[in-house]
Amino acid sequence: MVKQLVMTAAAIALLGGCASSSSTLYEELGGQAKINEIVENFVHEIEYNNTILPYFADTDIDRFIQKFAEQLCVFAEGPCTYSGDTMEQVHGGMNISEADFNLTVDLFINAMNKANIPHPLQNKLISRMTHTRKQMLYL
Amino acid sequence: MRLTTLIGSVLIVYSGIACAGDGKLIGTAGLNQLEGAGGGGIVPWATLSGYDSQDQISANAFITQVNLDDYRLNVLGANVSLYDRVELSVARHAFDLTTLGGEIAQTVYGAKVRLYGDVIYSDWPQISAGMQYKDLEDTAIAGLVGAKDTTGIDYFLAATKVHLGAVGGYNLVWNLTGRLTKANQLGLLGFGGPDNSDYELMLEGSIGVLFSRHFAAGMEYRQKPDNLGLGEDDWMDVFVTYIPSKNVNFTLAWADLGSIAGATGQKGLYLSVGGQLW
């Protein structure tokens, strides 16, 4: 039975290996057009969320859209450079709670769903964003 | 009775202070294992049972049935999870001897503390330590098979991690638990016995893949002691879980529990429904 478990783990590891290809996540997602669509949907999700919207009360939304899209492009290894401020500079002072962070990720997932991003690509993109969490929680 | 009192009092104490928990990502709160702890199906995990984050609390209830060839285990349980830090649980076991006739009941009280990390976001796995106090009510059969005690405490340390997009883009979850125990068949056949009455370290593991935000599948393995000399086997199961919302989850598993009290090859369906009440 231990053997079965080890074999399943091995099979899973193999599966993970097979799925990797040479194209970047940026290309897999569908390039800048798809990233812009996600960001647009995300802004709509925030607009309709009473918990997250107040954080953006004084925000220049056009700037946010531009910088956030740039950042997603960089996370997905696209041909962009991020010209915005650091995550600490931007989110410091907001005292973002763990619950609100996770809620924002939920909204981001909704935004990706509405842009028809396949589940595996959603996970890959999220996995490249999560390192920012410790740069903004409770700061 | 005790069960409702526990939930009731905890809810009353905390209802004024914190919001209900929905601060975790769907599917990441896990399920409720047989002994009442947040976990997989048969293995306690480092994750706490509810969707509460650091500023929230949650209360959960579940019902599980395992239908084996000669036995049926019914479990009714509840737990509260406080600020994603502490989990308190209670589970009631009614073990029907469907072939021989009769029933064995026991209650398990559990506590778990998250020591480190976040199952998704921290670099290292989430780590929790826990204990389960087991109080066997129907002690006759445990006495008959030579068990030393009718109450016992298990201690465990669990590590759980979700790897985002790790399996071809799908999220992988694994858990490894080390348990110090004297329990025979969860404690239903008492604690300790003629072959051994000391604590032994048992390893338990789970591995699963989340195929979407609502479906997961995987398997679990739980090592068991053989204190009674009746050839108690390790347990394993293969499961699929459906999580339509943060409020409810359904699990269907195929469990192979091996030899129980001399009746070999005990296999069957494991069904569980759990929900977040608060």
Ligand code: HEM
């Ligand atoms: C995965 C996590 C996150 C990432 C990668 C991220 C990224 C960004 C980026 C790139 C900007 C634009 C920076 C600039 O203008 O220079 C931004 C701005 C902003 N973010 Fe985030 N963010 C995240 C989570 C959150 C959360 C959880 C909240 C609040 C609940 C939040 C609230 C804001 C606000 C209010 C602004 C606008 C700041 C301003 O008006 O200057 N962000 N974020």
